[in-house]
Amino acid sequence: MNEFQLKNELIKLEKQILDITGNPLDRKHDCQFPEWIQDRVEFAVVTKFMSDRYFLLNLLFETHCTPEEVARLESINGMLLEMTNRTYNRTAEMVRTLMVMKKDDMDDDYELEGKLVPRFDIPYSVLHLEDDNYYGSDFIRMAAILQETEKHKPVMVDVYCDLSRLIEKTPSSTDKELECSNDLDDGYSWAEGPLWHPKLSHITICHALHALCTHMNWSIPDVLRLNDFSIEFKLSVQQFFYQKKNLIN
Numbered sequence: 481m482n483e484f485q486l487k488n489e490l491i492k493l494e495k496q497i498l499d500i501t502g503n504p505l506d507r508k509h510d511c512q513f514p515e516w517i518q519d520r521v522e523f524a525v526v527t528k529f530m531s532d533r534y535f536l537l538n539l540l541f542e543t544h545c546t547p548e549e550v551a552r553l554e555s556i557n558g559m560l561l562e563m564t565n566r567t568y569n570r571t572a573e574m575v576r577t578l579m580v581m582k583k584d585d586m587d588d589d590y591e592l593e594g595k596l597v598p599r600f601d602i603p604y605s606v607l608h609l610e611d612d613n614y615y616g617s618d619f620i621r622m623a624a625i626l627q628e629t630e631k632h633k634p635v636m637v638d639v640y641c642d643l644s645r646l647i648e649k650t651p652s653s654t655d656k657e658l659e660c661s662n663d664l665d666d667g668y669s670w671a672e673g674p675l676w677h678p679k680l681s682h683i684t685i686c687h688a689l690h691a692l693c694t695h696m697n698w699s700i701p702d703v704l705r706l707n708d709f710s711i712e713f714k715l716s717v718q719q720f721f722y723q724k725k726n727l728i729n
Contacts, residue, residue, distance in 0.1 A: 483543060487616045490536045494618055497529045497625065504624035505603060517628055527629045530697045533622065537699035538674040540615055545679050549611070552704050554683050560596070560709070561686040564637050565662055567594045567711050571639040572660035574713065576651040578643060584719075589644050591716040596637035596688055598698065598706055600627040605708040619705050630696045636688040674700055 481489065501516050516522040541549070571594035578590055599605060606620045639660055646658060655661045664670075670690035671680060692698050698706070 481539075483540065486536055486540055490533065490540075491616055493529055493533050493536065494622065497526055497533070498618075498621065500526055500529075501625055504621055514628075523629070526625065527697075530622075530626060530629050533617075534697040534699045534702075537615060537617060537701045541674065541700045542677060544611065544614060545677060546611065549700075549704060550679050550683075552609075553680065553689075553700065556703060556706075557683055557686055557689050560636070560688040560692075561665060563596055563709060563711060564665065564686060564688045567596045567637045568639055568655065568660050568662045570594060570711070571641060571713070572655040572658050574715075575641050575643070575646070575658050575660060578715075579646075579649070579651050586719045589642065589718040591643070591718070592641045593714045593716075594637070594639040595635050595712045595714075597635050597710055597712065598627075598692065599708040599710040600624055601708055605706065607705045607707050609705060615701050617701065619702065623702065623706070626696075626698060626702065630698065633696050634691065636691045 500522055501514065504514075516526060571592060574592055574594075578592065600623050603620045606623045612619065641659055646653075649657055656663075664687040667684065669684045670687050671677075671683070671685040672690060673694040675685050675690065675693055689703070692703055693700060
């Protein structure tokens, strides 16, 4: 398909998506679980349509790919690499804090997870760029829908620590010894899929950008407009109780 045909297909596809989801920015649809998310069939159809949209937008980017887009993607890549390292480092710091923290006698295990995720806060999380009209996508509403269809997929960065596995470690242990080191970004580029583009060859693509653009349905044009990312930490403290222990002889 030529550019004109791609854009027409994109417009028709997004209309089909919104026919199912409704306007995600409409307060009438502003509930935790809209109907289309609860309906397995509709959710699967929307996810498939978002995958098709991802494909069309990346084809348009492949042709368009302006110097301004290249510069913006390089800047985002650097920011995501910095946030990746911050996620790993901060998780390691929190593990060290847990190691010296006074424990409750009933605590059996501690699990800590640090994540880096894209964040959509209607509608300020999506930037307006000069070439919005070239793509013709409804980027803001599509970002709100992507926030739902992609939330259960592997995230950009996921650092998981189970303190029971680190029982022989101490607060002076290195980040690597605490299983909190960024071994994925080792100087080699993660340029795969749509990121494998001659105009992007000078960029050492970090794993977080790779995950966003190849493991999920965020197209490169979507990513160029994403304004918000979030580092999130979750601590789980487990206490196990038994009515009666079952001992097997």
